[in-house]
Amino acid sequence: MGQTIVLTGMVLSAVPVGEYDKRITLLTRERGKISAFARGARRPNSQMMAASNPFSFGQFEAYEGRSSYTVLKADISNYFRELTVDLDSAYYGFYFMEIADYYGRENADEIHMLKLLYQSLRALENAHLNNRLVRRIFELKAMVINGEYPNVFSCLKCGKNENLTHFHVKSGGTLCSSCAKGVPSFYIDESTLYTMQYIITSSIEKLYTFAVSEEVLEKLEKIMNEYMKNYIDRKFHSLQVLEENEGFAAGILTEKDGR
Incomplete structure (x- = not known):
């Protein structure tokens, strides 16, 4: 009944x-x-x-x-009507919802994912926040909620929590400078490491309260691109559209700079 x-x-x-x-x-x-x-x-x-x-x-x-x-x-x-009049933010928003759909399950506890989604869409409406950073915060925190986040607090080999200088994608975390020798991995600077640690440990309400340098953002983007490619087995249509749009915009800026 x-x-x-x-x-x-x-x-x-x-x-x-x-x-x-x-x-x-x-x-x-x-x-x-x-x-x-x-x-x-x-x-x-x-x-x-x-x-x-x-x-x-x-x-x-x-x-x-x-x-x-x-x-x-x-x-x-x-x-969230403001997203519908800002095409760039709308692309990000649809991407976030595809990730929520990917992880979502019926009769499962999705309170945290719902809260993350809501706060992230609000962040996209904030003109003072960088959408590229909002995206990486959302991606990493979504993986935290679903238990697939990387270990960035200790070395995967020796367990030490000092001199964490490299990130190993397939192993899912950081290596210290000694253990990273001869191992194909990404160099991770202290600021990028701290950014990832902050995202992982902070409450959802405090996620969108900071900014990073362009250098840190680019390093975070590189790590998250490779990490998600290794751990998520779906191609998101909205992400393809988003990246095509970003590439088109970057091309226009390059042409303007060359004049």
């Missing part, structure tokens, strides 16, 4: 179904990641039209059937 429940969550994605309906994916506090039908969501003047769009965060009243959910109504507290 089905029942009506109230779920707090965010719409990760939505696809049309039939002539007027949508099938949405929700990341919720109470039931983890679920799929649900939003009946009549594509009808003009439907209350569910805006509420069933990606980025919509709030409370969703849903009927829980034997094999599916149906959203009956929604009370949205944040649509």
Whole structure:
């Protein structure tokens, strides 16, 4: 026998179904990641039209059937509308939601991932924050939440927590200067190491409260690119679009600088 429940969550994605309906994916506090039908969501003047769009965060009243959910109504507290008018930030936002979808599981505890997603989208709306840094913070913290983060607090070989100068991707962490000899690895400076340690250990509320130099950001980007490539077995469509867009923008800047 089905029942009506109230779920707090965010719409990760939505696809049309039939002539007027949508099938949405929700990341919720109470039931983890679920799929649900939003009946009549594509009808003009439907209350569910805006509420069933990606980025919509709030409370969703849903009927829980034997094999599916149906959203009956929604009370949205944040649509993140600023992301929809900033194409660059929107690309990042869709990428974050793809990662949340990748890790999300039904009936699993997704409270921390939901909180991270919400705070990260808010960070994208902050013009004073670098979206490239927001992305790397989100990626690393998402892996922390799901238990796949690297050990950057001690040497993987000898266990010492001093002179951690290299990062070994396949082993998943740092090596001290002695153990790194002859081992193919990335050099990691003290500032980049501290940045990763801070992201891993800080609460979600304190994540987006710092800035780093361009040099540190580039090193962090290099490490995270290789680490995620090794530990995540999915290609994210939004990431491909994002990187193509960043490459296009970089090309324009290069042309301007050359004039």
